[in-house]
Amino acid sequence: MMEQETTSQINKDVSEPKETLVEVNGLSKKFCKDLKTSLWYGVQDLVAGYKGNKEKRELRPKEFWAVKDISFTLKRGECLGLIGHNGAGKSTLLKILNGLINPDEGKVVMRGRVSALIELGAGFNPILSGRENIYNNGAILGFTRKEIDSKVEEIIEFAELEEFIDMPVQNYSSGMKVRLGFAVAAQMEPDVLIIDEVLAVGDIGFRVKCFNRISELLNNCAVIFVSHSMPQVARIGTHVMHMKKGVVDYFGVDIAYGLSIYNQDFTIEDTTVIGEDVVINSFALSGKEGTNKTTFSASETICLKLDFVNNSDYKDYFISIVIMDANLNGVASLNSLSENIKVDKKSYSTEVRFENIFTPGRYAINIYFLENINSNDYKFGKTLSNYRNLTYFESIGGVLVGTVPVQLNSNWII
Numbered sequence: 001m002m003e004q005e006t007t008s009q010i011n012k013d014v015s016e017p018k019e020t021l022v023e024v025n026g027l028s029k030k031f032c033k034d035l036k037t038s039l040w041y042g043v044q045d046l047v048a049g050y051k052g053n054k055e056k057r058e059l060r061p062k063e064f065w066a067v068k069d070i071s072f073t074l075k076r077g078e079c080l081g082l083i084g085h086n087g088a089g090k091s092t093l094l095k096i097l098n099g100l101i102n103p104d105e106g107k108v109v110m111r112g113r114v115s116a117l118i119e120l121g122a123g124f125n126p127i128l129s130g131r132e133n134i135y136n137n138g139a140i141l142g143f144t145r146k147e148i149d150s151k152v153e154e155i156i157e158f159a160e161l162e163e164f165i166d167m168p169v170q171n172y173s174s175g176m177k178v179r180l181g182f183a184v185a186a187q188m189e190p191d192v193l194i195i196d197e198v199l200a201v202g203d204i205g206f207r208v209k210c211f212n213r214i215s216e217l218l219n220n221c222a223v224i225f226v227s228h229s230m231p232q233v234a235r236i237g238t239h240v241m242h243m244k245k246g247v248v249d250y251f252g253v254d255i256a257y258g259l260s261i262y263n264q265d266f267t268i269e270d271t272t273v274i275g276e277d278v279v280i281n282s283f284a285l286s287g288k289e290g291t292n293k294t295t296f297s298a299s300e301t302i303c304l305k306l307d308f309v310n311n312s313d314y315k316d317y318f319i320s321i322v323i324m325d326a327n328l329n330g331v332a333s334l335n336s337l338s339e340n341i342k343v344d345k346k347s348y349s350t351e352v353r354f355e356n357i358f359t360p361g362r363y364a365i366n367i368y369f370l371e372n373i374n375s376n377d378y379k380f381g382k383t384l385s386n387y388r389n390l391t392y393f394e395s396i397g398g399v400l401v402g403t404v405p406v407q408l409n410s411n412w413i414i
Contacts, residue, residue, distance in 0.1 A: 112191025
């Protein structure tokens with residue numbers, strides 16, 4: 001059941017305790033994997049409904065719970081980062097919250113104006129211009145024409161579409177659509193703002209502007225934000241909910257813990273090799289004592305041993321090691337040039353040691369063999385070989401805050 005309370009019921013006095021804007025209790029929604037069977041079940045449900053049969057049913061053949069028994073509350077000033085792998089039930093939950101589909105069980109209460117950016121171009125009439133769609137969307141949100149008039153120029157400016165605002169939306173690129181959609185959703189200052197992964201379509205400059213705007217809106221609204229970018233969730237989230245197979249396995253304010261659960265669902269991809277000039281014959285990770293292992297405590301020494309052969313005619317080259325986090329971002333690097341190590345032989349059995357300064361999580365190691373043109377000016381030439389995800393290690397211990405991957409050693413005087 002979905003309930004909507006009007007804005008007049010909301011007391012926005014910031015001096016008083018923050019009121020609850022979103023209440024979800026025991027929410028469940030099931031789907032059927034087969035269309036024909038789904039239609040037949042629909043007929044059965046209609047008949048059962050007409051007879052007043054309110055008995056709670058278990059799943060029938062080919063049915064599954066897209067979301068099951070979801071409960072949470074969200075107050076003004078809070079941002080819920082909703083995370084989970086594809087198929088976890090996030091989009092279904094958002095559609096229920098936005099009133100696009102009805103739940104089979106449970107209750108949702110949304111207080112105030114709700115603005116949603118769930119599907120790219122959703123709510124836009126493709127044959128109307130961007131300006132006309134602004135008025136249409138504003139009216140759907142419950143704003144008067146006068147209120148929209150006062151906001152329209154801000155929306156156009158935020159979307160950076162001044163030159164194209166009177167062009168039909170069907171001619172917009174995906175990036176233009178998401179810019180207009182977010183501008184309408186955010187500039188109208190809703191009480192509840194729901195955002196799916198569509199922001200990933202925008203360029204980096206616009207995404208930064210969007211997140212700055214969300215931070216501003218958090219003073220007076222509640223935000224539900226779905227993303228596969230954990231740094232973005234950590235940046236604006238006050239709460240995090242991790243979903244798996246339609247159920248919630250974590251909901252709380254420990255953002256770092258929630259993100260670590262998300263990262264555990266994914267494995268490091270297989271090693272890929274680009275370039276055949278340098279061949280790594282063997283490699284191993286070990287601790288300072290020499291025992292092979294892949295799990296290291298905070299501040300422990302990590303030792304990488306390599307045996308490789310240079311099959312090319314390049315005689316002056318160097319080795320670069322890049323450490324990647326679970327989001328495939330490079331978080332640290334080390335190379336033989338910085339140690340003034342000359343690499344010019346055909347084959348090597350080498351070893352490099354570094355301190356584990358990384359926060360808890362899994363990290364992949366990429367290795368590059370690069371032609372060295374001028375080490376004094378750090379001018380590099382051809383990439384002889386590139387080993388992506390050669391191996392990985394697990395860092396344990398230390399303190400994880402958000403998605404910050406590096407934990408520096410320091411001296412505190414208090």
